[in-house]
Amino acid sequence: MAGHSKWANIQHRKGRQDAKRGKLWTKIIREITVAAKEGGDDIDSNPRLRLAIEKATAANMPKDNIQRAIQRGSGGTEGENYTEMRYEGYGAGGVAVLVDTVTDNHMRTVAEVRHAFSRNGGNLGQDGCVAYLFQRCGQFYFAPGTSEDDIMNIALENGADDVITDEEEGTIEVLCEPNVFGDLQAAFKEAALEPILADVVMRPETEVEIEGAQAESVQKLIDTLESLDDVQEVFTNASMPSEDE
Template sequence: MAGHSKWKNIQHRKGRQDAIRGKLFAKLTREIYVAARQGDKDPANNTKLRLAIEKAKTQNMPNDNIERAIKKAAGAIDGENYEEITYEGYGPTGIAVMVEALTNNRNRTAADLRHIFSKRGGNLGESGCVSWMFNRKGLFVLDRDQVNMDEEELLLLSLENGAEDFEATEKAYEITTTPELFEEMKKVLESEGLTFTAAEVTWIPSNKMYIQGETVKQMLGLIEALEDHDDVQNVYANFDVDEDELAKYA
């Protein structure tokens, strides 16, 4: 899992760009809408909705937008029906890529993503072709400079509360849990006054492919193009790259 914070940093930079273009709030609204549509409209009784709302709030999304999405899901406001679909494929040099989408037209979305993959040195694959390379995990990324305890204390706290893995990188700490223990771990860390660069249930690759040079440029271009698509919510890939290489192209 080491180096996952680098991948998150790519997404955070891209997230800020999306916010400028007005796309990020639209994607967050859709995520809240679908979570509320599929379960209880009260976030206290709907974990998926609760996490979607927390994610929106970390991006400073107004409460009015959040409430409107939930009301739309409840039928108080007319809305469209979206379905969750995960697309799988390969990037340059065979890098595994998973794309989570919310769409009201799966044929259109599939055609669009197939074109994006093909144009940028990859190809859209069949369901199941790369998902076996990823595991569903709870992930917390903490900025080392913002942590108010030493590494050994944080490690012990994490392991005592069910962490599966703890990784210290140059700039961050990365803690993984099972999805079932995600919320419990979040409460424990927050009770210690800790804040997160990222806190989410996500897909983490079981192994990674190291890339450099032109492949880094191609891969970042593919990620950017996929995330630019209105239906795409999240993109995951199993590559690793040195910070210096990342700085050249990101």
């Protein structure tokens, strides 16, 4: 019988990210554009833009593409007028789902998101119905076997809020304020400590364990939402069983 392994879920989340590489450039370009529009084109004073550019670099995006997206967002060139929208709802078993989008057509986006919920056993809710269950923070996950002492030292020296070790599986999670994320990420990199996942996320305060048909429905909902062009990120408080246990 499958178990609720956090490490297996982290690996699955990483696998989903890797599987989205085909659409990754489009999503990153939109993120860069909105970040530049919101906070300006100076990466030193705009941590969101800095993070988006780091993602672009990691995805081997050409510098010209990055620069055009920055210019589009900061008003230097004409282009699509992207804006951010967050949708909230419930999946099978009553789990909470947050959907962050960047769109140039709100009517199209809400219709696609609502359809994804309805066809996969969920319901699109009102603004604020589940967002209070999540905390926006920087999050790093390190694989079992990574030195806890080294991670703890770097984390404490660079403004992290918490270091959480899973005693059973050996994974290490580091949490920080979003504005500290870039500096902490650089510190880990300098110390040759490579997290399997690192991002600014909406982290659930508590998780809800689901299994069987409910877990399958929630996973299909997440996959459907993530396949939509306007969807940037999907967050849920569902803890689903790993398939390899």
